[in-house]
Structure formats: structure tokens, C-alpha cells
Amino acid sequence: MSIADIRREYSRARLDEADVSQDPLVEFARWFAEAREAELPDPNAMTLATASADGAPSARIVLLKAFDERGFVFFTDYRSRKGAELEANPRAALVLYWGELDRQVRITGTVSRTSHDESERYFTSRPLGSRLGAWASHQSRVLPGRAALEAELRVVEARFGDGDIPLPEHWGGFRVVPETIEFWQGRESRLHDRIRYSREGGGRWRVERLSP
Secondary structure, three states: OOHHHOOOOOOOOOOOHHHOOOOHHHHHHHHHHHHHHOOOOOOOEEEEEEEOOOOOEEEEEEEOOEEEOOEEEEEEEOOOHHHHHHHHOOEEEEEEEEHHHOEEEEEEEEEEEOOHHHHHHHHHHOOHHHHHHHHHOOOOOOOOOHHHHHHHHHHHHHHHOOOOOOOOOOEEEEEEEEEEEEEEEOOHHHOOEEEEEEEOHHHOEEEEEEOO
């Protein structure tokens, strides 16, 4: 079988304008809860797409760690490629894909750093190894080999010992403030349901159906 012949039908559910909330965050919370209830692996995994100042795109998987009316939050090393691109061009796109439910959510918007306190609260909740790793790794930097990273980890372990591990200055959160949120439900014959929310003034959202 060739790659071109790989296909399946989508027939698990439907998505109608009459059934969705007028608030996309309410709708997202419902979909996310259903993804967790389905016990999907890594339901908070999402593609983050960024672009450099001159428009060169890049994408990778990150983990959603919080969402509310202010936006969608993930954490990273600010010195990483995505960190540098978001500083130079603070716009991003997110995609959460739940294949077992024939669903995806697409989000576009502007990006800003979370507050120091918010980043610190999340950082202190992380496992010990993850906190040490944030100090040991200069994300996206070229390494001569794995041994160099492990040597840096030993330096960090010796530095902090059994004491508190503070939030590094180079590490923290980004919040994507949504301008559009699209809910995609797979349907038969590729005639999928697509409902898009677009932010308007005064906290209102415009709800539209898109052609598949």
C-alpha cells in the first residue's frame, strides 16, 4: 500500500453551531475534558508554530500547562529557538490533535511572557529532575555530545545539593492570547465540521462555519 492509499472515514461525532457555546474557552474546556476522559495519551500535547523575524517558520510539540480567558500557556527555555523567535515575532499558532476522537483545535494569536510569579509557581511544582534539567540545558544550543550535557547536570547537582532550586532567569512561560480558535470534527467523505471563533471588540466572539 502506498502512502497515498492510507485513509479512513471519520464518523464519531458531529459539530453544529446550535450546540456550541458562544465562548470558545467554555467549548475548549469541554473538548479538553472529553479528551482526558477518553484517557488519550498526552491530551495536552500541541504543535506550536512560530516564525523568525524574516518569516522562516518552525514547529514542534510542546505541552499545554494552563488555559483560561487570558489564553493558553506553555513553558520553555527563553533562550531556545522558539523563545528567540517569539521575542522577535510574538505571534504563534497552536494545534491540538486528538485522533482517537477525530478532533483538532487550531489557535492563532499574539504571545507574551507569563509573569515571574506564575512561572515560579509552575517551576516549583515540577519534579526534581526537571528543575535540575532546566539549569543544566541551554535549549537548542549545539552540543559536542551527550557527555557534555550529563557533565553539566553533575555541576548543577553539586551546586544546589539538597537545597532549593530557584527559577532560572532564562526559563518561564509564554501565553498565547487567542485571536481565532477553530474546532474541527472529522466527518464522513471528508465533509468535516469546522467552527471558527474570531475575537471582536468588547470581549465578543464571532462564530462561523467554515467549508471543509
